[in-house]
Amino acid sequence: MALLELKKVTKVYQIGTVAVHALRGIDLTVEKNEYLSVMGPSGSGKSTLMNVIGCLDTPTSGTYILDGKTVHNDEKKAAENSTNGMLSDDDLAYVRNQKIGFVFQTFNLLPRITALHNVELPLIYAGFHKKERIEMAKEALRKVNLIDRMHHQPNELSGGQRQRVAIARALVNNPSIILADEPTGNLDSKTSQEIMQLLDELQAAGNTIVLVTHETDIANHAHRVVHFLDGLIASDEQTLKGKG
Amino acid sequence: MNIREVLTSSLDSIRQNKLRSFLTLLGVVIGVFSIIGVMTAINVLQSSVETNLNILGTNTFFIQKYPAVQIGGGHNWKYRNRKNLTYSDYLQLKDSFSGPATITAEDWHGGDPIKFKDNQTKNNVGIQGVTPEWEFSSGYFIQSGRMISRTDMEQMRNVAVIGQDVIDVLMPLYDPIGQTITIRGVKFSVIGTLERKGSIFGQSEDNVVIIPLTTHMKMFANRWSSLGYAIAVMDMSKFDDVRDEIVFHLRLIRNVPLTAENDFEIVSNSSLIDTFNQITGAIKIAALLISSIALLAAGIGIMNIMLVSVTERTREIGIRKSIGAKKRDIMNQFLFEAIFLTEIGAVIGIVLGIVVGNLLPVTMKVDGVFPLDWALIGIIVCSAIGIVFGTYPAVKAARLDPIEALRYE
Ligand SMILES: Nc1ncnc2c1ncn2[C@@H]1O[C@H](COP(=O)(O)OP(=O)(O)O)[C@@H](O)[C@H]1O
Ligand SMILES: [Mg+2]
Numbered sequence: 001m002a003l004l005e006l007k008k009v010t011k012v013y014q015i016g017t018v019a020v021h022a023l024r025g026i027d028l029t030v031e032k033n034e035y036l037s038v039m040g041p042s043g044s045g046k047s048t049l050m051n052v053i054g055c056l057d058t059p060t061s062g063t064y065i066l067d068g069k070t071v072h073n074d075e076k077k078a079a080e081n082s083t084n085g086m087l088s089d090d091d092l093a094y095v096r097n098q099k100i101g102f103v104f105q106t107f108n109l110l111p112r113i114t115a116l117h118n119v120e121l122p123l124i125y126a127g128f129h130k131k132e133r134i135e136m137a138k139e140a141l142r143k144v145n146l147i148d149r150m151h152h153q154p155n156e157l158s159g160g161q162r163q164r165v166a167i168a169r170a171l172v173n174n175p176s177i178i179l180a181d182e183p184t185g186n187l188d189s190k191t192s193q194e195i196m197q198l199l200d201e202l203q204a205a206g207n208t209i210v211l212v213t214h215e216t217d218i219a220n221h222a223h224r225v226v227h228f229l230d231g232l233i234a235s236d237e238q239t240l241k242g243k244g
Numbered sequence: 245m246n247i248r249e250v251l252t253s254s255l256d257s258i259r260q261n262k263l264r265s266f267l268t269l270l271g272v273v274i275g276v277f278s279i280i281g282v283m284t285a286i287n288v289l290q291s292s293v294e295t296n297l298n299i300l301g302t303n304t305f306f307i308q309k310y311p312a313v314q315i316g317g318g319h320n321w322k323y324r325n326r327k328n329l330t331y332s333d334y335l336q337l338k339d340s341f342s343g344p345a346t347i348t349a350e351d352w353h354g355g356d357p358i359k360f361k362d363n364q365t366k367n368n369v370g371i372q373g374v375t376p377e378w379e380f381s382s383g384y385f386i387q388s389g390r391m392i393s394r395t396d397m398e399q400m401r402n403v404a405v406i407g408q409d410v411i412d413v414l415m416p417l418y419d420p421i422g423q424t425i426t427i428r429g430v431k432f433s434v435i436g437t438l439e440r441k442g443s444i445f446g447q448s449e450d451n452v453v454i455i456p457l458t459t460h461m462k463m464f465a466n467r468w469s470s471l472g473y474a475i476a477v478m479d480m481s482k483f484d485d486v487r488d489e490i491v492f493h494l495r496l497i498r499n500v501p502l503t504a505e506n507d508f509e510i511v512s513n514s515s516l517i518d519t520f521n522q523i524t525g526a527i528k529i530a531a532l533l534i535s536s537i538a539l540l541a542a543g544i545g546i547m548n549i550m551l552v553s554v555t556e557r558t559r560e561i562g563i564r565k566s567i568g569a570k571k572r573d574i575m576n577q578f579l580f581e582a583i584f585l586t587e588i589g590a591v592i593g594i595v596l597g598i599v600v601g602n603l604l605p606v607t608m609k610v611d612g613v614f615p616l617d618w619a620l621i622g623i624i625v626c627s628a629i630g631i632v633f634g635t636y637p638a639v640k641a642a643r644l645d646p647i648e649a650l651r652y653e
Contacts, residue, residue, distance in 0.1 A: 051647055056565075056566060056646045057646075089570070090570050090571070093568055093569060093570040093571075094568070096568045098568070104650075108559075108562075108566070108650065109563075110560055112256070112260055121564070122567040122568050124249050125567065125568040125569050125573060126568065130248075169567065173568075
């Protein structure tokens with residue numbers, strides 16, 4: 001069974017009388033341990049897709065199944081005339097906490113707390129005890145090679161180091177999937193390569209990764225590339241690495 | 245998310261915004277401080293009044309023209325229009341009354357310095373004219389010499405019994421008995437001294453000169469002078485009977501019509517305590533009012549600060565939601581922060597209030613008090629304020645859309 005499955009997913013933003021069709025009917029399946037990159041021009045709907053997959057946003061219509069769990073289902077909703085087709089706010093929060101690891105272009109770390117505490121945060125919401133949390137957070141920081149900086153605050157770290165803290169935070173709860181929306185967008189090319197190497201290692205270790213990027217050489221780290229155009233998937237093919 | 249996490253995160257955010265938190269706290273501190281300070285001070289007064297009110301001796305009550313304490317103005321004419329309590333009223337009362345009590349008549353004035361040789365007291369000595377029964381109603385004891393006698397009274401002698409403070413100032417090195425002191429140019433011979441009695445409410449009871457009532461009336465009375473009668477009841481179980489009988493006779497003597505109220509005041513320990521409680525009750529209500537207003541303002545201040553905080557931390561809220569915070573988690577975080585803020589204010593206010601309220605007992609040399617009940621009420625009320633005024637901002641934070649919150653600059 002696929003790790004995630006999108007069928008005819010649409011997303012419409014209503015701004016006053018104007019309807020912005022960000023997604024116009026996306027069919028997409030991602031298997032466990034897949035390494036997928038999403039490319040496409042600005043405004044083509046890549047971030048919207050990531051938000052839907054990451055349960056930060058819900059589709060306007062269509063079906064979304066994550067890890068065997070129906071996150072959104074139009075038909076069910078219509079048939080039973082209830083909210084059964086959709087997860088509640090609390091359920092969505094639970095899914096974000098347990099199954100999703102988000103990595104953002106702007107890192108999105110809390111500024112005034114240490115790297116360790118930032119990595120600990122998802123575990124707090126997961127209900128782990130302090131001792132366990134510290135152990136798990138340290139383990140995640142070890143994976144991204146930042147254990148020696150764990151007591152630093154984000155403003156004492158370089159861009160690349162911040163992104164590695166963010167990746168550790170995404171990893172710490174053993175999510176089903178890591179979603180990285182232009183993770184190298186704010187980094188120079190050398191640092192970008194380091195981050196991509198880290199993502200490669202994580203995928204090799206068994207993680208599933210979906211990556212949004214503008215840059216072809218970044219996209220080519222993945223095994224499969226999906227091209228977006230105007231809210232639709234224009235192409236879906238294996239990279240050299242995928243074929244190889 | 246457990247309480248400890250919420251507490252640490254609240255503490256962090258309060259620490260990160262020290263000035264703002266401090267200003268917000270100020271309102272709470274003032275509100276709590278005013279109520280705790282007043283309540284502490286009143287409790288102190290109350291306990292000292294209860295211990296000190298043996299001023300009168302529990303078995304003594306007073307009849308006088310004016311009430312001991314007047315609450316509010318405006319009724320003064322009512323008392324002023326009363327006939328004075330006279331010496332003749334007193335004599336008639338003594339004649340007609342035969343119960344188990346002694347009746348003393350006394351008059352009092354201040355403002356005359358007492359002179360002895362080259363020494364002179366300040367003009368704060370209480371000069372009191374009394375009948376011989378004073379010995380039984382006053383609570384004073386003779387140290388040496390004798391009290392005012394009936395003969396002193398009848399012959400209007402210029403004799404005086406003096407208190408320890410007067411001796412200290414005028415003649416510390418002399419045997420006072422037989423010395424001559426001067427009051428308003430008239431010579432008095434000292435016939436006795438009083439044992440030291442100490443002070444009540446910080447005021448010395450020993451700064452007194454006692455002379456015969458008749459002498460006092462001759463020298464110092466004017467048309468406003470009204471005597472006071474002190475009735476010392478020998479058998480406490482007869483206290484009420486004696487009081488009723490005295491009132492009955494005095495009304496007859498003073499021709500008070502049957503339906504009219506007394507044209508004199510009865511002052512006893514219990515009536516003094518009642519009066520005191522009326523006054524403190526009014527002060528308490530005023531303090532409650534002031535602190536309610538302060539706390540209301542503080543509550544609005546807290547809501548305002550929390551709304552600012554929610555806006556400033558929109559991105560943080562987005563981040564927390566993106567990694568799995570539920571609405572309830574965000575709600576709790578901001579609500580607890582508001583409660584925590586008010587509680588810190590409450591604790592500071594309580595400590596300050598108790599310290600300041602207890603300055604009074606230090607100056608009055610009585611025991612301090614800790615108003616536990618009011619401290620608890622303060623804590624509870626502040627929690628309620630934190631909840632009431634923190635809920636709206638907290639709900640607002642919890643309802644933020646994660647994506648929009650993340651995008652917020
Ligand atoms: N919250 C929103 N409200 C209105 N329009 C939005 C919102 N989010 C995205 N859009 C619109 O949806 C389209 C797709 O946006 P997005 O997914 O962010 O594109 P990309 O990430 O590929 O640059 C754009 O036209 C954008 O303006
Ligand atoms: Mg985007």
